[in-house]
Amino acid sequence: MGPISRAAAWSKRIPGGPDGRRMLWIALVDRTGSGLWAAVSVLYFTYVTGLSVAQVGTLAAVSGAIGIAGAPLGGRIADRLPLTRVLISLQILRALASLALLTTDNYALLLAFSAAGSFGDRAASVLTKLYATRVSGPDRVRYQAVTRTVANAGWALGGLSAAAALTIGTTTAYQWLLTGDALSFVAAALLTVRCAEPPSPARMIATSKDPAPATRPANPWRDRGYLAYVATETVLFLDDAVFKVGLPLWIAHSDQVPHGLAPLLMVLNNLMVVALQVPLARFGATTAAARSLLLPLSAAFALGGVALALSATGGAFTATLFLTTSAVAFTVAEMLHATVSWELSVALAPGTAQGAYLGVHGLAQSAQRSIGPLAVTAAIATGPLGWTAFGATIAVTCVFQHHLVRDQLSRAALSVPPVTVSEH
Structure with a gap:
């Protein structure tokens, strides 16, 4: 079988049918554009718009805080309106927000446009997950793994393209990268137009002429068990801050390790996710299996913290070895948690309020973007003991979550949507 035939065969095995494959293209286009901008956003605001370090930090913090609202609001809206139309609107909002940044260097306007883009980003992320859940049905864990690989x-x-463009180093190069980011959202919106609208249990009940099933949908804000689960998720998402902030800062302040190791560890992280996310997903294909993965996940987090602590105890070779070990451990933790989080967040949500519940779950990752940098900088300031405590805290939270979801498995089994696009 040739490469084209193998690619075609692999494509047919993707859950969700044609719409599932289109969503993978959307994820690829979306994240390529986001990679262009994420790699240069700080540089753009510094060198093109002339913001100070304090202004850039405030802009990132405020826009991130406003973006937190995008997850629950987007999820709630998607339970009431056609999901594809909401997604298209959000992609257009993100495109307009990106293009608007090109039109001004006024700080207040830059803040407003960045906040609008952040809101759209968080809402679109939740709705994309909701769409994938509805079209992939019982194969949602495997589909999520493929989506993460593509993303x-x-x-x-996007990052490599940005790095190549930055060798030019002109204002025009920065502006073209931002334009590319905006165009990626336009392309994602156009691709979404071709996606069929998946069935929504909440909307089916809302439009039903039979008064019997017209009960009030569950409210995630009153579900203390789910809120406790989301709180533990905020802690488990801290691995993101390790790669974005923790490892680069730890290496930058080390006298033993070459600073060039930081981007190499990021490359290692990406390669591992691309190569291993799909194979690992098979170990969390059911709710019970996903819950069981929380125990090895706990061990991976603990190992990552200890390895980071030990990287400060030896010479250059020893430090590099332990830093690489830590990066591998936290990457394994990232992949296992992605599998666990996808399955449990959906399985613990009632089918009639999936959007609202997944929107609340999206708060965990949004909140981590604010809490994470503080947590890893505190670990760095404390030294090796701080990294050990950092890993141990997340490990203990994994064990707590393992016990927390145990009592909800009977409800979880009933919460999977009974109808999916793939069953039509």
């Missing part, structure tokens, strides 16, 4: 490839492609 990481897009991030890498």
